[in-house]
Amino acid sequence: ASKGLGFLRDRLIIQSFSESSSDIIFAAFRIPDFFFYLLVGATVNVLLIPKLSDFKNAEDQTDLTSSFFWGVSLVFGALCLIGLLLAPWLASIFASGFDAVTQGQVAELSRYIFVSVFLLSISGVFAGVLQFWEKFFIIGLTPLFYMGSIVGGIYFLHQDYGLSSVGIGAIIGASLNLLLHATYYAFKGGKINWAWKKPVSAWRNFTPDFSRRTLNNAAFQINQSIDTWIASFLLVGSVTAFTIGTNLGHFLLSVVGFAVANSAFPALSKLKNEPQKQWSFFKKNLYWAFCTCLPVALICALFPREILQFLFALEGARLEFTKTVFFWTVISLPFACAIPLCTRLFLANDDTKTPLYATLTSLLIATILAVVLCFYILPTEEAILGLALGNFVANTLSFTIMMGLIYLKFVKNARSGN
Secondary structure, eight states, X not given: OHXXXXXXXXXXXXXXXXXXXXXXXXXXXXXXHHHHIIIIITTHHHHHHHHHHTOOOHHHHHHHHHHHHHHHHHHHHHHHHHHHHTHHHHHHHHTTTSOHHHHHHHHHHHHHHHHHHHHHHHHHHHHHHHHHTTOHXXXXXXXXXXXXXXXXXXXXXXXXXXXXXXXXXXHHHHHHHHXXXXXXXXXXXXXXXXXXXXXXXXXXXXXXXXXXXXXXXXXXXXXXXXXXXXXXXXXXXXXXXXHHHHHHHTHHIIIIIHHHHHHHHHHHHHTTTOHHHHHHHHHHHHHHHHHHHHHHHHHHHHSHHHHHHHHHOOOHHHHHHHHHHHHHHHTTHHHHHHHHHHHHHHHHTTOOHHHHHHHHHHHHHHHHHHHHIIIIISOGGGTHHHHHHHHHHHHHHHHHXXXXXXXXXXXXHHHHTO
């Protein structure tokens, strides 16, 4: 449902704003999102859940949760404040292909988004604990309020507030997200106390572990940020086409891929000392993810134009650009949906290096390919194909490498019982 609202949001952006303005909106989201997913969005859960599983005492779990809460609030709060102050400089880096006036508009809107992602970062701590408690309903419900608020902001406010309507909706939605997570956490008996780096044992060797887990989970967002930067140098509308094509092509990544990975992760962590059971559990989840994604990917690959016209009412060059990105992304969708689960298997066994190297290798190759194709080989009117092929290579290569490493590191051990 949240992803459906996301499609409605994108359609409203296309209908309510010009091509250049829609490029500004998607580029503005990319700047705060980069830092959010780098440090918080995809990191808190994979750090917090395994550490929570190490403690059976409720007091220790409360201390650990509180330490994360205050740490995220302080560190990411300071980063968001810096982002607010340095928004023009960040816009000149992330959207350097835009002219100075357009970069200024990107910077202004990104300030709103920085406020929203700060609220989401705090909410993510509560969501991580609720995930550990396996209270998945509320975690699935809260994104509806966030995305719904952005849709409402655009629909009701865009004529009076212009681009700022998107940012206002994001702040309202993030506030509701935090309120619901925090309220449910308290309702289930959770507490926040004045703890800092407690329990002590949970924070030993934290920095290298945090760095590797951060890069593991943020690599996709880093790659998307680089691709958005490349798109800013291409024809007007390329940022919008790339963003919509990628989001739609990966639409089951959050519905299936991350949902399966997040729901499986607590169990994988608890089974890390039982390799045969862990491997069996992993296979069942992988099979379920593939069986869900394959038929959908096939349908989307056969009818990309019709789907885009129905969802977003696209026409002309914008339709062709978006179709190119969508097609090459969606045919790699089953692999993309399996990658989060593969990563969680390594992380559940406290192996942060292997998935990091696999992810960085595949994304580096994909990014180099996109740069070469977009800037040196393809003509300007076809350059968007370079970004589309980059998406395809990143997904397929990352999955292939990870499955090979999983076989070497886990399958043989599971079969021998080691």
